[in-house]
Amino acid sequence: MEVKSEKSKQKENGGLGFRKRFIAVPSVQEMVRSDHQTVPERYIQEYEKRPLTDALSSTSYEIPVIDFSLLAKRDENEQKKLDSACKEWGFFQVIYIYIYIYMSCMHIINHGVGEELIERMRDREAACFDLPLEVKNKYALGDAMQGYGQAFVESEEQKLDWGDPFFLMAYPPQYRNFHNWPLIVPSFKEIVEEYSAEIIRVSEEILANLSLLMKMKEDSLKEMHKVMRLGMRMNYYPLCSKPELVLGVSPHSDGGSITILLQDDDVTGLQVLHQGQWVPVKPLPGAFVVNLGDAMQMWSNGVYKSVEHRAITNTRKARMSIAMFVMPDNDAEMGPVDTMVCDNCPARYQRVKYKNFMRSYLDRTVTGEQIK
Ligand SMILES: O=C(O)CCC(=O)C(=O)O
Numbered sequence: 001m002e003v004k005s006e007k008s009k010q011k012e013n014g015g016l017g018f019r020k021r022f023i024a025v026p027s028v029q030e031m032v033r034s035d036h037q038t039v040p041e042r043y044i045q046e047y048e049k050r051p052l053t054d055a056l057s058s059t060s061y062e063i064p065v066i067d068f069s070l071l072a073k074r075d076e077n078e079q080k081k082l083d084s085a086c087k088e089w090g091f092f093q094v095i096y097i098y099i100y101i102y103m104s105c106m107h108i109i110n111h112g113v114g115e116e117l118i119e120r121m122r123d124r125e126a127a128c129f130d131l132p133l134e135v136k137n138k139y140a141l142g143d144a145m146q147g148y149g150q151a152f153v154e155s156e157e158q159k160l161d162w163g164d165p166f167f168l169m170a171y172p173p174q175y176r177n178f179h180n181w182p183l184i185v186p187s188f189k190e191i192v193e194e195y196s197a198e199i200i201r202v203s204e205e206i207l208a209n210l211s212l213l214m215k216m217k218e219d220s221l222k223e224m225h226k227v228m229r230l231g232m233r234m235n236y237y238p239l240c241s242k243p244e245l246v247l248g249v250s251p252h253s254d255g256g257s258i259t260i261l262l263q264d265d266d267v268t269g270l271q272v273l274h275q276g277q278w279v280p281v282k283p284l285p286g287a288f289v290v291n292l293g294d295a296m297q298m299w300s301n302g303v304y305k306s307v308e309h310r311a312i313t314n315t316r317k318a319r320m321s322i323a324m325f326v327m328p329d330n331d332a333e334m335g336p337v338d339t340m341v342c343d344n345c346p347a348r349y350q351r352v353k354y355k356n357f358m359r360s361y362l363d364r365t366v367t368g369e370q371i372k
């Protein structure tokens with residue numbers, strides 16, 4: 001009998017800690033390539049879930065813009081500015097509280113990730129989706145939940161999203177499941193490595209600031225990420241002849257601590273749910289979109305929200321995005337940290353290990369449920 005080493009087992013399950021099989025579904029990109037007019041029934045959302053594309057264009061809400069370079073320096077003037085902005089809003093003293101309560105989603109500018117690296121990453125992503133279908137299918141999503149294809153499909157009746165994702169564990173190296181990586185794309189591996197290192201740098205700084213805001217030591221949240229794991233989802237949303245009937249990605253919240261998203265500069269598709277309304281996140285060239293995941297909502301005892309979001313499509317242009325999910329350690333405890341619990345703010349969540357939390361997250365995401 002073959003005895004697998006601990007290391008090869010880790011690699012197999014990509015550090016997620018368990019395996020799950022989803023039903024394989026067709027590539028939307030391929031479907032549109034052969035017939036760009038037809039929208040099969042399975043992609044047409046139930047009436048109440050359909051995106052009303054006209055209503056949206058009238059919304060003029062902008063998500064907050066945070067200057068990362070000032071965050072990193074803990075610049076006092078910026079903090080004062082943020083502080084007074086908060087007071088105007090009548091929330092706590094610090095801008096982040098306002099930001100997260102209000103939108104739970106922001107643009108991060110001056111993050112220091114080179115434009116050239118970002119362009120190379122985008123270009124490699126495009127090269128992955130440009131591969132012929134039979135090549136992409138060699139990297140099809142396996143039960144370690146990595147590879148090409150939609151996850152979260154558990155029945156033949158379930159509605160399908162109008163998009164093709166590619167999910168990979170990008171960091172740390174021992175979790176990279178290379179047989180699901182499109183290594184046929186020149187320099188893909190090297191660029192993902194370079195990009196991941198930069199995303200980790202940015203994430204650590206954001207986590208340090210969040211730790212302080214949650215009245216903990218600067219490295220408290222980092223300690224929940226002894227090995228900072230990065231899941232990477234490249235999303236490709238083909239154009240659609242009936243965008244008002246379909247969703248690129250159905251409403252969901254992300255399951256990790258924070259997500260750093262790179263979206264196309266010239267196509268709007270991402271929307272966040274804000275006070276019961278779907279607000280488009282118009283691309284801000286050079287910025288990352290950052291949103292908090294369920295883990296952060298639980299640690300903060302619900303003060304910070306893991307925002308519900310979705311992506312829509314359009315008739316004119318395909319859209320791509322790259323979501324980098326920062327994931328806590330499998331044995332990190334989810335549930336409110338001590339500093340976020342008080343007599344008047346009792347714990348809203350039970351403690352559960354991240355690995356177990358992830359199982360319930362996957363089940364919830366299939367049905368579209370959110371944590372409260
Ligand atoms: O493409 C987008 O803008 C959103 C993608 C997303 O939410 C995800 O991959 O979790």
Ligand SMILES: [Fe+2]
Binds near residue numbers: 253254309
């Ligand atoms: Fe997401």
